[in-house]
Amino acid sequence: MKAYKIPEATVIRLSIYSRQLSNLRKAGVETVSSEEIANSVGVSSAQVRKDLAYFGEFGTRGVGYRVDELLGNLTKILGLTKEWNLAIIGAGKLGSALALYEGFRQRGFSIRAIVDVDHKRVGLDLAGVVVDPLDRLETLIKERDIKIGIITVPAAEAQRVTDRLVDAGVPAVLNFSPQVLRVPPHVVLRNVDLAVNLKVLSFNLSHNS
């Protein structure tokens, strides 16, 4: 099971399946077919089976998948049995919104540090985490075992804080800034472009009519 063999699109779908399964479990559903998963996500059932086949044999022909069991397996595959400690760099509107976003905590992501360069924001309490000055970044990373840094600072500052995260040994960076960031090959980087979702809607609106 090597990461480089698995297409990123598959990993994204697996995480969406895990969310659907989690909703099904909450609703008390015990078994589910690949068709039902496929329909709720908007892909083909062949795609669901192919995505899962990367990781072994799941489910029983004619019966489907046990929701509990498949969710457990996906949780393991996605590395979500471990709790990952996060730091948010930038406590502006977006940083604060992410700090308060319940979806992170519900899925095993724990926001352990929030830092900002602006002294007016230092000391604010965001869902139980107090904003620290940016100066303390390296200390916090070490003390609180930070594995993922979330960049919400302005574009002009983004590379500088990313370099500090990398130098302090943070192995993964989630970039919400519009800046294209450079990281060394051993660091995992993901760029979030909130406008991508709007472009997909724009495409659909343009081609539906």
Add this chain to the structure above:
Amino acid sequence: MKAYKIPEATVIRLSIYSRQLSNLRKAGVETVSSEEIANSVGVSSAQVRKDLAYFGEFGTRGVGYRVDELLGNLTKILGLTKEWNLAIIGAGKLGSALALYEGFRQRGFSIRAIVDVDHKRVGLDLAGVVVDPLDRLETLIKERDIKIGIITVPAAEAQRVTDRLVDAGVPAVLNFSPQVLRVPPHVVLRNVDLAVNLKVLSFNLSHNS
């Protein structure tokens, strides 16, 4: 060119290519190969060529693509030659962050209305748009020709405001709430799960070491 023939993953990649091309143009680059596009996005060059082939012949063998021309074509394909008017439902931290997000305006998305049920938020100015009371939703949609509604309200309220958008004739909904929403088939819906990005990082962190 019918939307249903084009895989969603392709549309997502096209919008990422368009962002890269826009960065290249800003940097003064005039031509680019499919390999260069592929490397900057993290897919294969065959994938880039396949994605573009859905829409016709672009580029010249051995020379590559003219950045300006390909960007213009992608802009047309994605429906971004038109300006889309958006309304944000919910002026909390996330709604405010989105209202201030520069990436939307830069790409032809214009936030024309922001509404909230909380009277303490009504009257706030977010990047030039004043927060209106939720009661005015239907009037604003009509007056300001809103085509995309962005849901940032709590899960418990999300379906109710979505129904109001749909009844008022809004053809597209972008859902940031964790609620699974129901819309009629003629309405385009996209769900944004901010935790998906963290799950992909978690997967990579788990399988890299």
